Amino acid sequence: MTEQPQLSFFARLWLAFLCFWRVLVSRPFAQAVHPLSAAYDAGTLGAGTSAPALPKPEPKPEPKKPEPVALPxxxxxxxxxxxxxxxxxxxxxxxxxxxxxxxxxxxxxxxxxxxxxxxxxxxxxxxxxxxxxxxxxEGARVAVPVGFDAQRIRLTGNVAGQPPYSGSLKHHGWxxxxxKFPSVSPAMDPRVLAPAEVELA
Known part of the structure; x- marks a missing residue:
């Protein structure tokens, strides 16, 4: 029979602390420990006696992440x-x-x-x-290099082959x-682009 390892004082202290809180917060754990305590008090649980398997704690469900609310x-x-x-x-x-x-x-x-x-x-x-x-x-001769940004430069006319290109600048782009837009107050209805104007007599 395999001899059980001896626990140090601090290991037993830590185990007692853990068991104390588990017994308070977990009913299944308390029900599994109670027969062991009664058997030990009765002298029927010795050093070579195998303790019954304790129930595994039920995994806590992961909290659901709130779904982002779609703005109107x-x-x-x-x-x-x-x-x-x-x-x-x-x-x-x-x-x-x-x-x-x-x-x-x-x-x-x-x-x-x-x-x-x-x-x-x-x-x-x-x-x-x-x-x-x-x-x-505009009208100047410009070079379009390899790897140019297609969002910033749009090619027109006879586009053939691979860059670099050379062509006439038709519009310099913006x-x-x-x-620097001001923030829109939540109290304002942004759909109202211009209020109706009523002149009182």
Whole structure:
């Protein structure tokens, strides 16, 4: 018969501490230990007696991660709606786009475009910092290197073979280097791009 290893005082102290709390919090563990305690008190549990197997603690279920709540479209795109609201407030852009200008004369369209341009330009300069993608002047000869960024440079015309390419710059492009949009208050409805105006007599 294999002799049981002798436990040191500190090992027994630690075991007593663990068993104390397991008995308090686990009913199956307490029910499994109780017969051992009774047998030891009765003198029927000796050093060579095999103790009955204790039940394995049931695995605790992992807490479910809360699923992300999908924002309504008006909240998900609140910044874009806020920009449209500012373009309407400063440049009447939405009013202009909703108009049927086919019946307007070129002079009328030109006069309206001047006002819209001034207001919309003010908004863009206030909240966005823009720089050209390529610094060259339009019409200049530019080189397109190997591994160029297709999001920043779009090739047109007779595109054949592999880069590097050389071509004429038709538009220098724009890239935003800084965005300074104000935060949209949750109390505001971002769908309202411009309130109705009622003049009281």
């Amino acid at each position: 479209p008006e909240r998900e795109h609140a910044s874009a709606l806020a920009l449209m609201s500012m373009l309407q407030r400063e440049g009447r852009l939405i009013d202009f786009l909703q108009e049927n200008v086919a019946s307007f004369s070129d002079a009328e369209v030109g006069a309206a475009a001047r006002i819209i341009h001034e207001g919309c330009r003010k908004v863009v300069r206030q909240y966005l910092t823009l720089q050209p993608v390529l610094p060259d002047s 890239v935003t280097t800084e965005v």
